Amino acid sequence: MMTKAHRTFRPIIFTALAAGVAAAIASLVWFNAYAAAGRLLTADPNAIPADRPVMHRAVTAGQAVYSRQCASCHAAGGQGSVALSTPALNDGDWLYGDGTPAEIERTVSYGIRSHHARSWHLTEMPGYIQATASGTHQIIPLTPSDIRDLTEYLMKLQGEPGDEQAAARGQTLFHISAGCWDCHARDAGGDRATGVPSLTDKIWLYGKGDRQSIFDSIAFGHAGVCPAWIDVLTPAEIRQVALYVYALSHPEDSGESK
Numbered sequence: 001m002m003t004k005a006h007r008t009f010r011p012i013i014f015t016a017l018a019a020g021v022a023a024a025i026a027s028l029v030w031f032n033a034y035a036a037a038g039r040l041l042t043a044d045p046n047a048i049p050a051d052r053p054v055m056h057r058a059v060t061a062g063q064a065v066y067s068r069q070c071a072s073c074h075a076a077g078g079q080g081s082v083a084l085s086t087p088a089l090n091d092g093d094w095l096y097g098d099g100t101p102a103e104i105e106r107t108v109s110y111g112i113r114s115h116h117a118r119s120w121h122l123t124e125m126p127g128y129i130q131a132t133a134s135g136t137h138q139i140i141p142l143t144p145s146d147i148r149d150l151t152e153y154l155m156k157l158q159g160e161p162g163d164e165q166a167a168a169r170g171q172t173l174f175h176i177s178a179g180c181w182d183c184h185a186r187d188a189g190g191d192r193a194t195g196v197p198s199l200t201d202k203i204w205l206y207g208k209g210d211r212q213s214i215f216d217s218i219a220f221g222h223a224g225v226c227p228a229w230i231d232v233l234t235p236a237e238i239r240q241v242a243l244y245v246y247a248l249s250h251p252e253d254s255g256e257s258k
Contacts, residue, residue: 040239045101048243049253055243056255062244065237069229070245078248085206085224090248093203096120096195099249105242111228112195119228122194123183127221142218146173150180151214157188157200158209 039054049055067076073086080088087095096112097103110118128142142150146169153170155162174180174188181188183196190198197205206222207213229238247254 041236045105045239045242048101048239049246049250049255052255054255055247055253058240058243059247059254061237062240062242062247065233065241066244069233070241078245082208085222087205088203089245091203092249093201094192095197095205097192099246101239101242101246104245105239107226108233108238108242108245109228109230112226113223114225114228116228116230120195123196124223125217125221127219128178129219140177142173142178144219146178147215147218149173150178150218151211154188154199154214155211158202 039051040048040058043051043054048058066078073084074080074089075086078089080086092099094103096107106118107120110116110120112120113124126139128139128147129144130141149166149170150173151170152162152166153168153174156164156167156170174184175186183194184190184199185196188199190196197203202209204213205224206217233241
């Protein structure tokens with residue numbers, strides 16, 4: 001026969017057991033999160049996308065960091081901004097390096113022309129409308145007519161119709177007197193090792209690739225800046241946001257369950 005004391009004691013036991021199970025589950029969740037965080041910081045960043053649990057946690061956390069620190073320039077979906085001249089981060093076309101997690105992490109950490117000692121600052125686009133110094137080279141100014149000829153040549157490289165004679169003159173300027181090939185390469189394909197864009201792929205950082213935008217870029221130059229985040233974000237946040245940016249152009253590696 002069950003006494004009143006027995007009836008009172010049984011729910012206490014069940015409550016204690018439930019609390020113990022909940023605590024064990026919470027400890028397991030905490031341990032898994034701690035282990036994942038440890039793998040995040042000790043692993044080769046380029047290997048993390050293959051570790052789906054760690055990648056998923058990193059991308060989820062990195063999205064929050066991105067929204068807080070990066071979206072105001074690069075837009076919420078990483079599509080960039082023509083108005084702000086900020087590049088898209090979701091299209092797989094990279095100005096610096098090949099878009100690996102390690103390369104993205106470096107850019108996030110040290111920036112571009114950020115005045116940090118380790119930032120990317122190997123080249124910048126000079127303005128050709130007047131004589132300017134660019135590193136150790138003196139830029140020979142071009143006339144507006146010269147710049148229009150160069151513009152026609154670049155339009156031709158895009159496969160756009162235009163003034164063939166002007167384009168021929170522009171080709172000579174590109175490869176000889178203006179020296180554009182020295183940075184953009186003989187085939188105008190650019191150089192990702194130094195952050196020089198391709199001029200042949202119809203992806204433009206400044207403007208939309210129309211004649212006026214190209215003319216202005218040649219005439220007045222560009223030197224975009226990305227801040228260094230190494231003194232603002234933690235190492236974990238830097239890695240997380242780098243992996244999130246990587247996932248924008250590699251959604252198959254986002255770590256989400258298939």
